[in-house]
Each structure stands twice: as structure tokens, then as C-alpha cells.
Amino acid sequence: MSTEAVVSAIKDSGKTRSPLRISGRSTWLDAGRPVRAAKMLSLRDDSGVVGYVPGDLTLTVRAGTPLSEIERVTREHDQWLPLDPYGSPDGTIGATIATASAGPLASSFGLPRDLLLGLEFVNGRGDVVRGGGKVVKNVAGFDLSRLLTGSWGTLGVITEVTLRLYALPKADRTFAIALKGSEKEVASLVRGIVMSPLTPFALQLLNPPAARTVGLGEHPVCLVRFGGNDAVVRAQVSALSQIARPEEVDAAVWTRFRQLDGNAHTMIRIVSLPHRFLATSARILGDDVPGIYTCIDPRRGVLRIVVGIDGENGDGDTPAIAVSADFHKDGAESSEVIFEKLPPDLWRGVSPSVVQDVLSQRIKRAYDPHNILNPGILGD
Amino acid sequence: MTQPTSAPTQANTTPAQSAVAERLADIVGERHVLSRPSELLVYNSDGLPGYRRQPRLAVFPGTREETVAVVRLLADEGLSFVPRGAGTGLSGGALADDIVVIGLHRLKKIISLDVQNRRATVEPGVVNLRLNKHVAPHGLLYAPDPSSEAACTIGGNVAENAGGPHCLKYGVTLNHVLAMTVVLPSGEVVELGSKVGERDGYDLRGAFIGSEGCFGLALDITVKLTPRPQTVRTLLADFTSIDQAAHVTSAIIASGIVPAALEFMDGPTIRVVEDSIYAAGYPRDAEAILLIELDGLEAGVSADLEAVRRICIDGGARNVKVARDDAERMKLWQGRKKAFGAMGRLAPHLIVQDAVIPRTRLPEILATIRAIGEKYGVIVCNVFHAGDGNLHPNIAYSADDPGESERVHKAMTEIMQACIDAGGSITGEHGVGLDKMGYMEAIFSESSLNAMCELRAVFDPERRSNPGKVVPVHACKEWNAVSGGRLRMGASSPVDAHEPRPLEAEPPHPSAT
Numbered sequence: 050m051s052t053e054a055v056v057s058a059i060k061d062s063g064k065t066r067s068p069l070r071i072s073g074r075s076t077w078l079d080a081g082r083p084v085r086a087a088k089m090l091s092l093r094d095d096s097g098v099v100g101y102v103p104g105d106l107t108l109t110v111r112a113g114t115p116l117s118e119i120e121r122v123t124r125e126h127d128q129w130l131p132l133d134p135y136g137s138p139d140g141t142i143g144a145t146i147a148t149a150s151a152g153p154l155a156s157s158f159g160l161p162r163d164l165l166l167g168l169e170f171v172n173g174r175g176d177v178v179r180g181g182g183k184v185v186k187n188v189a190g191f192d193l194s195r196l197l198t199g200s201w202g203t204l205g206v207i208t209e210v211t212l213r214l215y216a217l218p219k220a221d222r223t224f225a226i227a228l229k230g231s232e233k234e235v236a237s238l239v240r241g242i243v244m245s246p247l248t249p250f251a252l253q254l255l256n257p258p259a260a261r262t263v264g265l266g267e268h269p270v271c272l273v274r275f276g277g278n279d280a281v282v283r284a285q286v287s288a289l290s291q292i293a294r295p296e297e298v299d300a301a302v303w304t305r306f307r308q309l310d311g312n313a314h315t316m317i318r319i320v321s322l323p324h325r326f327l328a329t330s331a332r333i334l335g336d337d338v339p340g341i342y343t344c345i346d347p348r349r350g351v352l353r354i355v356v357g358i359d360g361e362n363g364d365g366d367t368p369a370i371a372v373s374a375d376f377h378k379d380g381a382e383s384s385e386v387i388f389e390k391l392p393p394d395l396w397r398g399v400s401p402s403v404v405q406d407v408l409s410q411r412i413k414r415a416y417d418p419h420n421i422l423n424p425g426i427l428g429d
Numbered sequence: 430m431t432q433p434t435s436a437p438t439q440a441n442t443t444p445a446q447s448a449v450a451e452r453l454a455d456i457v458g459e460r461h462v463l464s465r466p467s468e469l470l471v472y473n474s475d476g477l478p479g480y481r482r483q484p485r486l487a488v489f490p491g492t493r494e495e496t497v498a499v500v501r502l503l504a505d506e507g508l509s510f511v512p513r514g515a516g517t518g519l520s521g522g523a524l525a526d527d528i529v530v531i532g533l534h535r536l537k538k539i540i541s542l543d544v545q546n547r548r549a550t551v552e553p554g555v556v557n558l559r560l561n562k563h564v565a566p567h568g569l570l571y572a573p574d575p576s577s578e579a580a581c582t583i584g585g586n587v588a589e590n591a592g593g594p595h596c597l598k599y600g601v602t603l604n605h606v607l608a609m610t611v612v613l614p615s616g617e618v619v620e621l622g623s624k625v626g627e628r629d630g631y632d633l634r635g636a637f638i639g640s641e642g643c644f645g646l647a648l649d650i651t652v653k654l655t656p657r658p659q660t661v662r663t664l665l666a667d668f669t670s671i672d673q674a675a676h677v678t679s680a681i682i683a684s685g686i687v688p689a690a691l692e693f694m695d696g697p698t699i700r701v702v703e704d705s706i707y708a709a710g711y712p713r714d715a716e717a718i719l720l721i722e723l724d725g726l727e728a729g730v731s732a733d734l735e736a737v738r739r740i741c742i743d744g745g746a747r748n749v750k751v752a753r754d755d756a757e758r759m760k761l762w763q764g765r766k767k768a769f770g771a772m773g774r775l776a777p778h779l780i781v782q783d784a785v786i787p788r789t790r791l792p793e794i795l796a797t798i799r800a801i802g803e804k805y806g807v808i809v810c811n812v813f814h815a816g817d818g819n820l821h822p823n824i825a826y827s828a829d830d831p832g833e834s835e836r837v838h839k840a841m842t843e844i845m846q847a848c849i850d851a852g853g854s855i856t857g858e859h860g861v862g863l864d865k866m867g868y869m870e871a872i873f874s875e876s877s878l879n880a881m882c883e884l885r886a887v888f889d890p891e892r893r894s895n896p897g898k899v900v901p902v903h904a905c906k907e908w909n910a911v912s913g914g915r916l917r918m919g920a921s922s923p924v925d926a927h928e929p930r931p932l933e934a935e936p937p938h939p940s941a942t
Binding site for chain 1: 543545546547548589590592596600601603604617619623624625626627628629630631632633635636638639640643656659679682683684685686687725726727728729731732733736785786787788789814817818819852853854855856857858859860861865869872873874876877878879880881883884885886887888899900
């Protein structure tokens with residue numbers, strides 16, 4: 050697989066008007082909306098490093114490169130790509146960018162759009178297009194990189210990306226704080242941690258089912274990751290110890306956390322004003338229904354609800370849907386409800402399309418005039 | 430004082446133009462419309478010397494409603510326009526060639542400040558530094574800090590995706606803007622992005638930021654605010670060779686420490702700053718200095734400070750001085766931020782360049798720049814964001830000397846080519862505007878430029894907003910196919926007579942080429 054092969058696949062499909070299902074390594078294939086396509090265009094075999102000069106802290110790779118491979122290659126030079134989306138580490142960087150998927154590190158290192166420097170893609174006419182560049186700062190031309198990020202393959206097939214890397218921190222330690230006590234006590238502890246001057250790499254609040262699944266006991270848990278030089282990590286751990294009782298845990302907990310999803314049939318992300326979660330997190334975390342995992346990033350204002358197969362079945366009335374409906378009522382002003390995955394029959398009940406506005410429609414028509422790239426995945 | 434405008438000063442004003450001016454005056458008030466050539470002189474350049482374009486009219490709406498009404502009127506008339514903030518841009522991007530300027534500096538309300546959630550919503554004419562002063566008492570800052578921060582506006586920052594010294598650690602405007610309300614050139618008002626920072630669907634916010642006024646005007650902008658760091662320490666390291674300073678820069682970046690800022694000034698720049706009223710106490714006999722700032726939690730900063738000091742000394746620094754207090758820090762920064770201004774002492778004109786290179790190539794490219802300067806007998810002053818590899822090679826010269834002008838332009842073209850050949854970019858923060866358009870084809874393929882044209886056509890099918898900028902018109906092969914062939918109204922109006930015309934239509938593009 051190469052850019053040329055993608056070009057010819059797209060041109061062939063354009064001639065016959067037969068839509069393509071664009072996929073990386075198919076680790077999260079049924080996550081999005083139903084796609085109307087008979088054929089699959091997989092980037093699985095288009096993998097590998099194109100350019101890596103460690104001193105520049107930039108990396109150019111083919112889109113089919115698995116995240117685990119990027120981790121391996123950069124670790125050899127004591128560097129990393131601080132991007133840890135949920136799901137399998139075998140997922141590809143192309144799919145991660147195309148779906149704008151991020152994980153707990155996003156609160157410190159930003160979203161995929163913040164780590165991406167440039168990309169190459171093939172649009173729906175088979176034209177090879179490059180946006181951005183390979184240097185860390187660049188404002189030349191209109192920003193096609195940001196446009197493609199999170200477009201779910203509907204505007205073009207991403208074939209190559211250039212990313213910003215960071216040096217691996219000298220110290221990288223993770224702590225768990227059991228959130229015991231009354232709702233009020235939990236709320237005050239969470240507020241104390243979040244409002245402190247601490248600058249953790251990641252901070253997540255887990256409800257009891259999530260805590261149990263990652264092996265952290267029966268209570269809601271606050272999971273904190275500190276990174277940096279030894280001095281700054283030590284100072285932060287000591288500051289945290291003055292307001293809570295952190296217990297150091299193995300970093301592997303994050304891998305389990307990212308794969309909480311397992312066989313989940315429903316995943317909903319609610320993004321709201323961070324402060325709202327300070328007020329409500331204790332109540333949300335108190336819910337202990339088997340198979341329903343809720344995790345909150347109170348600094349970024351993100352609540353993620355994952356309903357596993359042992360949770361409520363997808364008959365349209367799960368508690369997760371009910372919570373998200375609560376946020377929906379507030380209107381777009383203060384929250385966004387993003388459906389990452391739903392049982393097929395539930396899609397009908399949610400917003401029919403996230404690209405209905407006139408600008409999005411025009412962009413789609415310009416970049417994919419035959420509507421052959423992942424049609425339906427974002428709605429119509 | 431308030432006599433009606435007299436005929437002689439409007440000698441080249443046509444009746445159609447007067448009619449438009451009158452209707453604009455009906456919207457914004459007579460004193461906020463300029464049409465006399467003498468009044469418009471102020472708007473015939475931006476911060477980059479060397480380009481002058483005379484606008485036909487300038488209109489300055491005072492409210493969001495007036496702005497939308499102005500844009501709608503121009504849409505009805507089929508007239509082209511250029512949005513303009515403070516006019517501090519360095520790419521010729523805010524120039525209006527015989528078309529209408531919409532000046533947005535009167536839209537200067539800070540609409541809301543949400544301290545708890547660290548967000549502010551502002552009108553586009555709010556000056557960058559004013560926003561920072563407004564949020565400082567709450568322990569917050571707005572991170573992007575272009576050197577023109579005392580004058581430039583947030584709207585202009587959005588249009589250019591502005592950077593600044595501290596974007597090395599904190600990122601550029603793109604990383605700090607969450608949402609915008611935008612009036613499209615058609616007059617339609619749309620919301621882009623989301624105040625909560627993330628949303629489903631295409632990132633139209635990301636597409637709009639850095640669109641250089643070609644996609645419409647922002648009516649309000651919601652930005653993310655950053656907590657002020659607990660500790661800030663600033664170091665000045667001086668070197669007797671440029672090469673040493675360049676290698677130290679690469680070594681700091683490679684060490685993994687991310688300074689808040691890492692700025693480079695070469696010998697000619699140091700001396701011109703020290704001769705000016707902005708003298709910062711830089712060692713005059715140094716061939717290069719690095720201004721390095723570290724911030725964050727006290728414990729971490731102290732450890733990094735030691736590590737950086739060690740790298741500097743191991744790399745041959747003669748002295749490493751750490752600013753003792755805020756006053757000393759400010760003085761060190763003053764010299765850096767005012768360096769462009771100080772260069773006015775050297776010669777009447779200044780070419781300001783803005784290129785980016787991979788950071789490991791810094792020593793080699795600086796040597797190349799010096800060799801090019803010697804070849805053409807010009808003095809290149811380098812003052813730049815070394816940590817990002819964002820170069821600003823500047824040449825002071827007299828544009829009145831044709832021989833010198835030619836040598837300066839040849840030298841600059843060669844410098845840009847060297848940066849492109851190193852795998853770099855033609856602009857890191859100033860934008861393409863008019864000045865860099867000629868280089869776009871050197872870094873982007875025909876199909877990439879065409880994709881940019883198509884994106885512009887999505888926002889501005891009639892190409893009336895800041896026409897003739899960013900992407901060369903001839904690169905837009907799909908133009909007519911995308912714009913749906915809608916004719917521009919009022920094409921015969923004298924005001925838009927200079928608008929670049931669409932190229933000849935091509936049939937809608939089939940999948941095969």
C-alpha cells in the first residue's frame with residue numbers, strides 16, 4: 050500500500066460510484082455511525098517511519114503505523130508522542146487523527162489537532178494533497194491539517210502525518226487516591242486537588258465499576274500522573290500528600306484504563322465547562338451499576354460514559370443515555386455530547402448528522418464530490 | 430470643522446462609490462466612513478514596509494450589528510473588502526487595493542470573563558495586551574504574545590494565527606481559541622468551534638484560524654486562559670560565535686527541556702538594540718545571545734535552570750546571567766521585543782523575513798545566511814524564536830538606492846530558498862499575505878493549493894474577502910466548479926474593479942485526471 054495505491058483505489062471507486070469504508074487496522078471499526086459502503090480501503094499495510102530526526106522532536110510516519118510502533122520507535126531515543134486514545138494500542142495513527150481520538154494525557158498535551166504538524170491525504174477525486182508542514186511552527190496556507198483532523202475519513206484518506214514529539218520525562222509516576230466518605234467530602238477533596246497549583250500529566254476520576262476493572266478497589270478513585278524532572282515530581286507528590294493520601298500504583302493501570310471499553314456497546318463523551326464537573330463529579334462517581342463505567346477529567350471538563358456488555362442492554366433507556374440527555378438539555382452553550390459508539394438501533398434516536406451545516410456540506414462536496422469516502426459515518 | 434466634504438478632495442470619487450459611502454454612513458455614522466484619499470493614506474500599508482495599496486473606502490463599524498450590516502451591504506453590492514485590525518501585520522495581508530477596508534478596532538469589548546473555567550469572550554478589536562492586563566488580577570494570562578502585543582488585536586491574531594516568543598511552550602493562537610462567531614462574506618452569521626473546547630464534526634474553527642481574512646470576519650472570539658506560572662526565571666547567555674549559540678539551542682531542545690521561550694539575537698542586532706533607547710544591557714561585544722525563559726513550579730524550574738546553565742557553559746557561553754527580579758527580566762525582554770523598532774536606526778527601510786527550519790539545521794542555516802549576506806554585501810540582523818526554528822533574518826537598507834534594493838531582494842530570495850531546501854516553511858507566524866505568495870508554489874503542489882482554493886470557496890464563494898492574498902489566483906483551477914457559477918453582483922462597480930477575476934471556468938472535475 051502506498052499513496053499511489055490509495056489514489057488508484059479512490060479513482061476506481063469514483064468511476065463506478067462505489068463508496069469505500071476507510072479503515073486503519075479495524076480495531077474500532079464499529080465505533081462510528083453506520084457507513085454505507087460495500088468495499089473496504091484499509092491502510093493496514095501502509096506503515097512505517099518516513100522521517101525521524103530526534104533532535105528536531107518531529108516524526109513523520111505513514112498513516113497505517115500502529116501507535117504501539119510509534120511508541121517503540123520514539124522510546125529508543127527517550128522520546129514519546131503523548132497521545133493515548135482509548136482502545137487498542139494497535140490502532141493506527143491515521144485513524145487516531147481522522148477520528149480526533151485522545152485520552153487522559155490530552156489535559157496536558159492537547160488534542161490530536163494540537164500535536165499534528167502536517168499531513169498528506171488523498172481527496173475523493175484522487176488528488177494527493179498536503180497540508181501544514183514538517184516543522185513545529187507554520188502558518189503557510191489555509192489549515193488543511195486541522196480540517197482533516199476529526200473528519201472521520203469523509204474528506205480524504207490520510208496517508209501520512211507529521212507529529213510533534215516530546216522528550217520522555219525523567220520521572221513519570223502514577224498515584225491513586227481512594228475517594229471515600231460522604232458525597233460532600235469527596236467533592237471537597239476533588240476540588241482541593243483540581244484547584245491546587247499541581248500540574249499533573251493526567252488526572253482522572255473513576256467510578257467504582259471502573260476502579261474495580263482497572264484493579265484499584267471498591268471505591269471511586271482519583272488517578273493522578275506526574276511527569277517531569279525528579280525535583281518537580283517529588284515536589285508535587287509531597288504537595289499532594291498534604292491534602293490527600295496518594296498511593297503509588299504501577300503505570301500499567303493507564304493501559305487497563307484505556308481499554309476499559311473492552312466489548313462496550315455504548316460510549317458517550319460529554320464535554321462541558323470544567324467547573325461543572327467540580328460541582329457534580331461526586332454525585333456522578335457515586336453511581337455503582339455493574340458494567341457502567343464513568344470517568345471524569347475535571348480539568349478538561351470531559352465525562353466519559355462506557356456501557357459494557359454486562360451493563361444495561363441497549364434498549365434506548367440506559368442510565369448513560371439518561372445522563373447525556375441531561376447535558377443535552379443545557380443546549381450547546383455549555384456542553385457537547387459526542388457519541389463515540391452506540392448500538393446500531395440507537396443511532397436513529399440521536400442527532401441525524403453532525404455535518405449538516407452549510408459550510409460542512411460545501412466542504413464535503415468540494416473534497417468528495419462523488420460521496421464515496423465513508424458516506425454516513427458522520428451522518429449526512 | 431464639520432463642513433460637508435468638498436468636491437475637489439473627491440475628484441476621483443465616482444457617483445456609485447459615493448452612493449455606497451453614503452449607505453455605509455447610514456449604518457455606522459458619517460464620521461466612521463472615510464473616502465478622501467488623504468484620509469485613507471493611513472490605511473495604505475501595514476507593519477511591513479515595502480508594500481502600499483490605496484483603499485477606496487474605509488468603514489469602521491462600532492457594534493456587532495453594524496459589522497454584519499456593513500458586510501451584508503457589501504455583499505448586496507458585490508463589493509470586495511479587507512478586514513483590518515491594528516494594521517501591525519508583517520505580510521502585507523491587511524492591504525486593500527482600491528477596495529473597501531473594514532476596520533474593526535472599535536469592536537473592543539471584553540464581552541465576558543469566566544475565571545472559574547478560564548475562558549474569555551472578546552470582540553475582535555480587543556488589543557492583545559489589554560486582554561492580558563484584564564485577566565492578570567485573576568492569576569490568568571492569554572498565552573500568545575506577538576511582539577506587537579501592545580497594539581495588535583485578538584481578531585488580527587486569529588486571522589494570522591499569531592505566535593510570539595512564548596508559543597514555544599504554550600502554542601500559537603490556534604491552540605488557544607475555542608470558538609468564534611463569524612460573519613461570512615455573504616453576510617451570514619455562523620458559530621464555529623465550541624466554548625467547551627471540543628465538538629463533533631469538521632473543525633471549522635481550525636480552518637478559520639490563520640485564514641488571513643479570506644474566510645470572513647470574527648465578531649467574537651472565545652479564548653482559553655492559562656494559569657500564571659508559579660515561577661518564572663530568565664537567563665541571558667552570551668557567546669563569541671553564532672555557531673556556538675546555534676549548537677546550544679539545538680542541545681537545549683534535544684535535552685527535552687521545554688523552555689517557555691528561547692530567543693536568539695546576533696551581534697548586529699545586539700549592537701543596534703544597545704544603541705537605541707531600548708538598551709537592555711546586552712554585552713555589545715557578543716556575537717550572539719540567547720534569552721531563555723523557564724517557568725512552572727518552583728522545584729522543577731530550579732532543576733531545569735541548572736541543566737540549561739550547564740548546557741550553555743558546556744557549549745561555550747562566556748557568561749550566563751540570571752535575572753534577579755522582575756524589573757531585570759522586563760529589561761532583558763524589552764530589548765528583544767523592540768529589536769525590530771531599533772533597526773530603524775540602521776537605515777530607512779527594513780525587510781522582515783519569517784521562515785521556519787528544522788531545529789537541528791540551525792547552525793548550518795545561520796552559516797548559510799551569513800555567507801549569503803557577505804555575497805551580496807548586505808548586513809543581515811538575526812533576531813528570532815530559536816526554540817521553534819522560526820527565523821527572522823532582517824535586512825535594513827535604503828529602498829531609494831536601486832542597486833542596494835536589488836542586492837537585498839536577491840539575498841532574501843536566496844535565504845528563503847535555503848530554508849525551503851532544509852525542509853522548512855516560508856512563514857512561521859507572520860502569514861503569507863501578499864509578501865509570501867510567490868513562495869507558496871515552492872512548498873505546496875498544485876493539488877494542495879487547489880484544495881486551499883476550494884476551502885476558501887466554501888467560506889467565500891465570490892472571493893470578495895481579502896482577494897488576491899495567500900494563494901496565487903492562478904492556482905485555483907477548480908474555482909468556477911466550486912463556486913457554482915454564481916455571478917458576482919455589481920461587478921461593474923468601480924470599487925471592485927481591481928478584484929482579481931476568476932480564471933476561465935473548467936468543467937466540474939471528474940474523478941480521473
